[in-house]
Amino acid sequence: MRALRLLRATLRQLGVSDVNMEEGSLRCDANISLRPRGSEQLGVKTELKNMNSFRFIERGIDAEIARQEKLIGAGEAVVQETLHYDPASGAITSLRSKEEAHDYRYFPEPDLLPVAIDEAMVAAAREAMPELPAQRAERYRLELELNADSAQRLAFQGELADYFDAALAARPDPSAPVQVLANWILGDLAARLGEDDDPADSLVAPEALAALAGLVAAKRVSVGAGRQVLDKLVAEGGEPLAIVDAEGLAALGGEDELGPIVAAALAANADAAERVRAGNEKAIGPIVGAVMRETKGRADGTEVTRLVHEQLGI
Secondary structure, three states: OHHHHHHHHHHHHOOOOHHHHHOOOOOEEEEEOOOOOOOOOOOOOEEEEEEOOHHHHHHHHHHHHHHHHHHHHOOOOOOOEEEEEOOOOOOEEEEEEOOOHHHHOOOOOOOOOOOOOOHHHHHHHHHHOOOOHHHHHHHHHHHOOOOHHHHHHHHOOHHHHHHHHHHHHOOOOOOOOHHHHHHHHHHHHHHHOOOOOOHHHOOOOHHHHHHHHHHHHOOOOOHHHHHHHHHHHHHHOOOHHHHHHHHOOOOEOOHHHHHHHHHHHHHHOHHHHHHHHOOOHHHHHHHHHHHHHHOOOOEOHHHHHHHHHHHHOO
8 A cells, every 4th residue: 555655654754653643643534435447437435434553544444445345246335434443353334324425525614714825835844844755765766776666665664764774874884785785674674573663663773784784795694694693683682793703603605614514415415416417506405405504504605506516517
């Protein structure tokens, strides 16, 4: 629901969160209507009232869409009415019918005076506005060369974008690819946090994540070991390099360290080794897996593959 993500991102930039909504600071209504593909006639509109959580808005809309789809599929009519969504049961119940379109009309408020908006007011409002999600996504894509999906996901989740900006500023190597940092935030970090958790509230400081991404990019730590470090950061916080040293997670590389381990993996997986030698590159999986298990994920996968090819003479 792109519109809902945009609403959430915009409100959060203005300081409104699910907590504010649940306290009653803000409530939301949603109007839903379905139109069968190819039909020129607009569908009948229903209205979900007084929802106080972004999560409940999304679930309520999904539930009402499913209800209308079922009615339309059965050849029944959708009634124009106001509805209530119960987040505990997922049920939708009718509050009151609105049989005519004029029931949705606006009423003039006699106590409100007309306001003349001049150019100075418009300019002041523009100046006070924060960077909007669409603008932020465009900046990430053009200036930082993030791919379109990463730029969109970051920009439309303001808390992730703020965290990304802080980590970006703390990178130990400013020339390192920015996309790698975005991938760690959107992938591994987001997967370890709750759906609506702000990473800034976690124990993983932006500086720590930037340092971890730098260690992996420099191949001082393998991707698998980097994820172990991230698990530790999420649980306890800390500094990535100190965790690497304490847990013995520094990357293994070079023929002296990895050569004998690769040779043992080839001997233990002789059938797979023969298939690789015959040109079946997919058969290398068990061999690389054996090396990773033996090194507890500390080996660099690219180096392991190179050594396998070298020892097989291909």
